[in-house]
Amino acid sequence: MSGVVLELPTSADTQALGERLGRLLRAGDLVVLTGDLGAGKTTLTQGLAAGLGVRGPITSPTFVIARVHPSLVGGPALVHVDAYRLGGEAELDDLDLDTSLEESVTVVEWGHGLAEHLADEMLEVELQRSGSEDGDQQSRSVSLRGVGDRWAQLAQQLG
Numbered sequence: 163m164s165g166v167v168l169e170l171p172t173s174a175d176t177q178a179l180g181e182r183l184g185r186l187l188r189a190g191d192l193v194v195l196t197g198d199l200g201a202g203k204t205t206l207t208q209g210l211a212a213g214l215g216v217r218g219p220i221t222s223p224t225f226v227i228a229r230v231h232p233s234l235v236g237g238p239a240l241v242h243v244d245a246y247r248l249g250g251e252a253e254l255d256d257l258d259l260d261t262s263l264e265e266s267v268t269v270v271e272w273g274h275g276l277a278e279h280l281a282d283e284m285l286e287v288e289l290q291r292s293g294s295e296d297g298d299q300q301s302r303s304v305s306l307r308g309v310g311d312r313w314a315q316l317a318q319q320l321g
């Protein structure tokens with residue numbers, strides 16, 4: 163287990179971190195995104211998609227729980243899951259993510275407590291509001307925690 167905590171003063175910083183992370187990701191990677199409503203999970207995923215070079219747009223799914231964004235650069239697709247409305251592990255399993263897990267990058271918003279059983283190794287990203295400003299101007303802090311050998315250096319590389 164290895165981890166790092168970063169400050170993200172603006173939305174652009176959340177996006178930029180996502181982009182840097184996206185450039186490091188490869189097929190088989192699982193990223194679990196945690197954070198309160200509006201913490202910046204989708205913003206980070208948008209950056210990640212840009213860094214990976216996949217087709218957008220990345221939106222907060224309304225009715226669709228999982229979307230596949232194919233690569234525009236011959237790399238892995240991004241499978242973007244919003245687990246907010248899922249009732250539990252069984253419903254997540256019904257999405258058959260394991261069939262795409264190996265060849266794609268899988269990102270699960272609201273994945274904490276649900277997505278951990280999908281893989282032995284994963285990057286856990288937790289976004290939190292920080293600072294004293296109000297509402298949307300409030301900066302965020304992000305904690306990156308890698309589980310497994312794959313992520314041992316990576317969390318540090320992003321720090």
Ligand SMILES: Nc1ncnc2c1ncn2[C@@H]1O[C@H](COP(=O)(O)OP(=O)(O)OP(=O)(O)O)[C@@H](O)[C@H]1O
Nearest residue numbers: 170171172173176199200201202203204205301302
């Ligand atoms: N570091 C930051 N500082 C300030 N605002 C930010 C930061 N990162 C993201 N935001 C803003 O927070 C708002 C919510 O972001 P976003 O939709 O990505 O959150 P979310 O966690 O996906 O929300 P939901 O829980 O609804 O899925 C957006 O307006 C976004 O621009």
Ligand SMILES: [Mg+2]
Nearest residue numbers: 203204222271
């Ligand atoms: Mg979202």
